[in-house]
Amino acid sequence: MAETTPQSDAAQKNADRRIIIRTVGLKKSYLMKGVLTEALRGMDIEIFQGEFISVMGPSGSGKSTFFNMIGALDSPSVGRVFIDEVDVAQLTAEELAYLRCHKIGYIFQSYNLIKYMTALENVTTPMAFGGVMPDEARSRGMGLLDLVGLKDRWHHRPIEMSGGQQQRVAIARSLSNNPSVLLCDEPTANLDLHTGQEILEILQRLNKEKGVTIICATHDHRMMNICDRLMWIRDGKIDRIADRGDVHIEVGGIDGH
Amino acid sequence: MKSINIADQPWLSMRRTISITVDGIRYRLFRASVTVAVIVVAVAFLMNILAESLIKRSVASNTRERIDTSRVIYNWSAKLSSPGSQESIIIEVANCSPDSDLYRETQRFAAMNDDDMAAFQTHAQKIVFVFDFFNSLDYAKRRAMIHTASGLEILNRLRTPENMEQFKLALSRIRSVHFDMSFDELDAVLAKGPEIRKQVKTIITARRNAIAVINKTLKGKTILEKLATANGPFGDTIRQAGFIFDADQTAPLVADQAQRLLDILALEESMEERPTRQLIAQQANILPADVNVMMMWKYLDGKRFATRYLEKMQEGGLKTEGLTPDRLVDLAQGRKENAALLRAERLTLDAGKGVLGLGERLGWLLFVSMLVCGIGITNAMMMAVTERFNEIATLKCLGALDGFIMIMFVLESCFMGIVGGVIGSILGGVIGLGRMLAAFGVNFLGAIPIGDILVGMLMSVLLGTILAAVAAVLPSFKAARLAPMKAMRVE
Numbered sequence: 001m002a003e004t005t006p007q008s009d010a011a012q013k014n015a016d017r018r019i020i021i022r023t024v025g026l027k028k029s030y031l032m033k034g035v036l037t038e039a040l041r042g043m044d045i046e047i048f049q050g051e052f053i054s055v056m057g058p059s060g061s062g063k064s065t066f067f068n069m070i071g072a073l074d075s076p077s078v079g080r081v082f083i084d085e086v087d088v089a090q091l092t093a094e095e096l097a098y099l100r101c102h103k104i105g106y107i108f109q110s111y112n113l114i115k116y117m118t119a120l121e122n123v124t125t126p127m128a129f130g131g132v133m134p135d136e137a138r139s140r141g142m143g144l145l146d147l148v149g150l151k152d153r154w155h156h157r158p159i160e161m162s163g164g165q166q167q168r169v170a171i172a173r174s175l176s177n178n179p180s181v182l183l184c185d186e187p188t189a190n191l192d193l194h195t196g197q198e199i200l201e202i203l204q205r206l207n208k209e210k211g212v213t214i215i216c217a218t219h220d221h222r223m224m225n226i227c228d229r230l231m232w233i234r235d236g237k238i239d240r241i242a243d244r245g246d247v248h249i250e251v252g253g254i255d256g257h
Numbered sequence: 258m259k260s261i262n263i264a265d266q267p268w269l270s271m272r273r274t275i276s277i278t279v280d281g282i283r284y285r286l287f288r289a290s291v292t293v294a295v296i297v298v299a300v301a302f303l304m305n306i307l308a309e310s311l312i313k314r315s316v317a318s319n320t321r322e323r324i325d326t327s328r329v330i331y332n333w334s335a336k337l338s339s340p341g342s343q344e345s346i347i348i349e350v351a352n353c354s355p356d357s358d359l360y361r362e363t364q365r366f367a368a369m370n371d372d373d374m375a376a377f378q379t380h381a382q383k384i385v386f387v388f389d390f391f392n393s394l395d396y397a398k399r400r401a402m403i404h405t406a407s408g409l410e411i412l413n414r415l416r417t418p419e420n421m422e423q424f425k426l427a428l429s430r431i432r433s434v435h436f437d438m439s440f441d442e443l444d445a446v447l448a449k450g451p452e453i454r455k456q457v458k459t460i461i462t463a464r465r466n467a468i469a470v471i472n473k474t475l476k477g478k479t480i481l482e483k484l485a486t487a488n489g490p491f492g493d494t495i496r497q498a499g500f501i502f503d504a505d506q507t508a509p510l511v512a513d514q515a516q517r518l519l520d521i522l523a524l525e526e527s528m529e530e531r532p533t534r535q536l537i538a539q540q541a542n543i544l545p546a547d548v549n550v551m552m553m554w555k556y557l558d559g560k561r562f563a564t565r566y567l568e569k570m571q572e573g574g575l576k577t578e579g580l581t582p583d584r585l586v587d588l589a590q591g592r593k594e595n596a597a598l599l600r601a602e603r604l605t606l607d608a609g610k611g612v613l614g615l616g617e618r619l620g621w622l623l624f625v626s627m628l629v630c631g632i633g634i635t636n637a638m639m640m641a642v643t644e645r646f647n648e649i650a651t652l653k654c655l656g657a658l659d660g661f662i663m664i665m666f667v668l669e670s671c672f673m674g675i676v677g678g679v680i681g682s683i684l685g686g687v688i689g690l691g692r693m694l695a696a697f698g699v700n701f702l703g704a705i706p707i708g709d710i711l712v713g714m715l716m717s718v719l720l721g722t723i724l725a726a727v728a729a730v731l732p733s734f735k736a737a738r739l740a741p742m743k744a745m746r747v748e
């Protein structure tokens with residue numbers, strides 16, 4: 001498993017790290033009422049296994065479109081997405097479902113828990129889709145809930161939990177099939193400072209201890225303290241990529257220059 | 258090291274699919290119950306009409322049977338006093354089965370062997386077919402084809418070539434009318450006409466002679482009074498005259514009904530007398546002049562009144578032989594049953610034909626109501642899909658196959674269809690049963706086709722379920738095709 005050491009000699013280290021997601025000339029345009037809107041205008045990026053990368057950018061910058069592309073939720077107009085050297089465009093519907101189920105975990109800004117399922121059922125649903133036996137799914141689900149500190153609330157429904165707890169259940173759910181990549185779409189945006197901090201700590205722990213690759217869209221500056229790399233998107237292009245060490249973080253502002 | 262190798266996503270087990278679907282319905286119970294209500298109303302409507310049609314049809318045949326039995330006496334008193342017309346004999350022969358008394362009796366009167374009689378019946382049936390065809394036409398069409406001819410005149414008229422031409426011409430012009438008999442066959446029937454007529458005339462003569470034998474034994478009594486003794490020597494007289502009059506079955510029935518008619522006549526005459534009329538007036542608290550026969554029958558239903566009525570009859574010097582209070586009550590109730598039979602016959606005149614006893618109009622009405630219900634379900638499911646965009650997209654992100662999403666919604670609709678179908682069919686069946694019982698009265702309880710109604714209920718449930726499933730296909734398809742990236746969107 002690739003280790004996450006301080007970024008002293010990043011360039012040389014990157015050479016022998018395994019690439020988990022690679023995009024080549026990624027472009028996406030939508031035709032809306034006769035007007036061609038370009039959401040992505042050519043993005044090339046390589047994301048390494050075990051990396052914690054933050055994606056930043058103003059709204060409308062193409063951040064969400066980029067996320068959909070690398071999450072195998074949408075197909076690009078031009079260019080390719082490789083997830084572990086597998087071209088997503090080549091997969092059938094069943095294989096795509098398998099990919100989403102086993103290889104990618106999604107964490108949403110609005111948690112997106114299934115409202116009528118208990119915490120445990122929410123966590124075990126992806127396992128059921130993946131064909132795991134109910135008994136095993138149950139014990140694994142309890143283990144994951146324990147990991148996010150919600151073991152004693154397994155029978156609660158989303159409506160009976162706070163935002164932070166819901167997001168923790170969502171994290172447990174995203175981990176249910178041991179994914180290689182965790183895609184987080186502003187996971188702390190709907191949470192207060194304290195609970196947001198808890199979520200970030202869980203993510204960091206997953207990254208460090210389990211070696212899960214985490215790609216995180218965020219506006220939260222605390223994210224910069226824990227991520228390995230930062231990526232800025234502007235107008236559908238990669239504006240800048242920087243290692244954490246190169247970015248100065250000050251309370252109240254960010255200055256990357 | 259986690260390596261990625263892609264395989265096909267397995268299908269979710271049916272049990273888990275059902276449990277997820279049921280949980281989903283439970284969570285949205287209110288919306289689901291509104292959809293179920295739509296199905297309940299539609300299926301109840303279907304089942305109600307089905308139950309009423311089935312009951313009506315069954316009651317109609319039951320009524321016809323009972324009325325036929327109760328009219329045996331009229332048939333016999335008519336038969337023993339007049340030989341009948343040519344048309345009536347042809348129709349009689351055409352409609353009777355070869356092992357009936359009437360068939361054998363006619364054969365005896367016509368002095369025919371078995372083959373001749375069978376041929377005679379076949380021709381009679383063809384003639385009746387022609388009669389029925391012209392009787393089913395409205396006046397204008399009938400006039401265009403055969404002018405004003407009716408009965409056997411029709412055959413006479415068609416035998417002349419120019420009239421036949423007129424008929425064929427009219428038939429070719431009036432497109433809505435179909436004559437289901439070839440012209441060759443019609444010609445054969447027409448050619449046979451004189452022979453048939455001769456045979457019918459033989460039958461009429463034989464019958465007239467037989468009636469003359471019976472008339473000799475009447476000796477001033479009416480045929481009804483004589484028939485009341487049909488169990489005795491008069492029965493033998495009838496048999497000797499050449500009629501087939503079964504001593505074990507027909508004779509007791511005829512005698513009983515004749516006696517009943519005589520008693521009814523005697524009672525209705527007795528009401529004209531002073532003491533009895535006063536008794537009824539007293540009971541009804543009106544003037545004796547206002548008393549009518551309906552009141553008598555109404556009060557005779559009670560045994561106490563019947564006893565007193567009989568006493569008054571004796572007081573007035575009327576003949577009361579063979580009459581007891583129980584007999585009076587029995588007669589009154591018989592009249593009541595008769596009235597119920599007549600009412601049932603009237604109410605079941607519109608009983609439909611076909612497998613389910615539905616007419617064409619009702620079938621159309623049902624079709625439209627089912628269509629409306631289907632559209633209602635589609636709309637409800639559409640709303641449910643729209644409402645659950647986020648959930649569906651999330652499930653797809655978690656690895657759900659399109660097929661699972663589709664099955665989830667079709668199943669949901671099916672469950673609602675089953676629940677709505679069961680409630681609706683019970684509701685519709687009970688309402689239909691209640692309405693029919695209210696219309697016909699409890700003495701038709703035996704005529705209710707329980708088995709048919711149960712089959713109808715099963716069919717209604719099935720139809721409701723299929724309807725719900727079909728109505729859900731389009732919304733489910735829409736849900737299954739939803740892009741999973743919708744889950745990323747913040748509400």
